[in-house]
Amino acid sequence: SQTIHQWPATLVQPVGSPLSLECTVEGTSNPNLYWYRQAAGRGLQLLFYSVGIGQISSEVPQNLSASRPQDRQFILSSKKLLLSDSGFYLCAWSVSSGGLWANVLTFGAGSRLTVL
């Protein structure tokens, strides 16, 4: 069966420090991968999505970047964190082909980032 892992689960970082959040999917090939940020009162905001290795689409201008070095690995990064980067980050995947499960997202457990 397919599983999705995210880590770290919790992270406290000073302003100006770098960030790396990692997400991996098991049990499937060539998934679509997503990074969302969940904020109270603002719902889930799509940050990045990827349909293949090295293919990254950014949805909003920001201080963050994403990379997909391997088929089932998705990394969210920043060179210098801002206070406004604090939040709850969710990784998700979906099948890349059509059919019954197209557009259905499976989410990871999330990573809570606090920037001080």
Place this chain on the structure above:
Amino acid sequence: AQRVTQPEKLLSVFKGAPVELKCNYSYSGSPELFWYVQYSRQRLQLLLRHISRESIKGFTADLNKGETSFHLKKPFAQEEDSAMYYCALRTGFQKLVFGTGTRLLVSP
């Protein structure tokens, strides 16, 4: 603009009462809509989607293109329905836009 609106941040009902969580969307194409749910200490997960026309845990949702709505309904709420509910709209190839969510609180 492609947008999902969930006007209620919090909906509080008593056990056994009917529930309707509102969702309105704005989309120029043919909409594909979903409801996701997040129970306490659990991951966000799919509840149902309009193309399946299914009832999950007693919940149903009908797509009304005239009113651009996809409200989630349940005739008799249960305490275990207490959770955060998100409405989502597919806006492009495999991209979903989510609403701001409604917290449902079912009291005994």
